[in-house]
Amino acid sequence: MNIEHFLHNPTTNWMQEEGQYGDIVMSTRIRLARNLTDFRFPRAFSDEEAMQIDKAVSNVLIDADDEEEQHFQFSYFSLHDMPALQRKVLVEKHLISPQLADKERVGSVLLSKDESISVMINEEDHIRIQCLQPGLQLEKAYESADQIDRLLEHHLPYAFDDTFGYLTSCPTNTGTGLRASIMMHLPALTMTNQIGSLISTMPRLGMVVRGMYGEGTESVGNYYQISNQITLGKSEKDILLDLQSVTEQIIQKETEARTALIEHASIALADRLNRSLGTLLYARILTSEEAANCLSNVRLGIYLGIIQNIPIAVLNECMLYMQPGFLQQHAGTTLQPNERDVYRASLLRERLQCNRELKKGHSDEEGEDSYDV
Incomplete structure (x- = not known):
């Protein structure tokens, strides 16, 4: 191979x-x-x-x-x-x-x-x-x-x-x-x-x-x-x-800490996690650190049931897509740091929006509740 x-x-x-x-x-x-x-x-x-x-x-x-x-x-x-x-x-x-x-x-x-x-x-x-x-x-x-x-x-x-x-x-x-x-x-x-x-x-x-x-x-x-x-x-x-x-x-x-956040700061938590999703869906420039933190928050939101219609497998892909090496490999060319930040935002935005719409469509067909930011 x-x-x-x-x-x-x-x-x-x-x-x-x-x-x-x-x-x-x-x-x-x-x-x-x-x-x-x-x-x-x-x-x-x-x-x-x-x-x-x-x-x-x-x-x-x-x-x-x-x-x-x-x-x-x-x-x-x-x-x-x-x-x-x-x-x-x-x-x-x-x-x-x-x-x-x-x-x-x-x-x-x-x-x-x-x-x-x-x-x-x-x-x-x-x-x-x-x-x-x-x-x-x-x-x-x-x-x-x-x-x-x-x-x-x-x-x-x-x-x-x-x-x-x-x-x-x-x-x-x-x-x-x-x-x-x-x-x-x-x-x-x-x-x-x-x-x-x-x-x-x-x-x-x-x-x-x-x-x-x-x-x-x-x-x-x-x-x-x-x-x-x-x-x-x-x-x-x-x-x-x-x-x-x-x-x-x-x-x-970690489980106890998640439970405590939901019990004592549910609105603030939901706001923080959904803001991260919004950043990934609409940002035009993303550093690797910001992308990693946003993806982390979205992952937490999915497992807590706060965010839906995004498969975990897609987040795993995005964790790799955001890395400097794989990002340039995908682009097919060497990118300067500022160029990587723009390309990273575009790539993650495309991957998440595409899979989110696909997942949402499946949920609607099955009569499930869908969740929007």
Whole structure:
């Protein structure tokens, strides 16, 4: 499958579905860090070593003869000669990390057809296995990652120590090499000024809060990534159970905050959410930050029943359409920041108005109540 399939598709299959607690939990991600013996870590290896690792890993996943191994149907892409804009789109779709996109040396990625699995080669470690699932599905995401992990370990010699576990470039990943992350939409906790105390509490629970694209990124549109901070001294099962427990507590707090907003500030809340919808439907200039905040408010309005006739799947598309890389990919040309703001407003306006009218028409045909701003 060529790269165009992954660049032009506005949503991935896992984004089109809605998993458990889908009103608050956007997605679950499992990432496993692995390295091969007899090779230096990517921070210090040579280009020749990088190419040997690349070939060894890709051969297992692409050229395997076993029927079970062929089931994954991976497509291989080298990032070395890939244009910067294409790499940016892959980052925005969460298919590769910003760190891999920025690498100047040999790096590549293998993507499954449905984009739920990606295997990054020569990022911070030799191998980064990533699996994504909609909603809160830690066990399912881990099972997929573990299947790929066992397949690779069957053919390749992993760097493993009986005392320390899997050896990694960064000591904070040593042990299980497991990073489990939950992408959460927490607008009510943000509106009620509770998000700060929540974030400060996380380290005491062995968790860390990051932005939408992981380490080194800030929260955009009230989306927060909650992940485990400890990989050494705990089993994979314990890490997943701890994150599941913390996530369910956050879900409860966000639900309570939403209920409180409805009970004590329903008119102000409805006004704020509908103003955001109005901005998206009629604005001619939209920065990425304003678009993200408006889309966040509309998402909250849909789940609270305040806003109707807009499918969640369309909002997921818009979250990607608003990103600088995908925006320019869609336009087919490089755009200056002010040009992107104009094009962003036009594109989101078109997508929302078109789907809103379509949804409203279906509702009217079925005799359902429709809602207008």
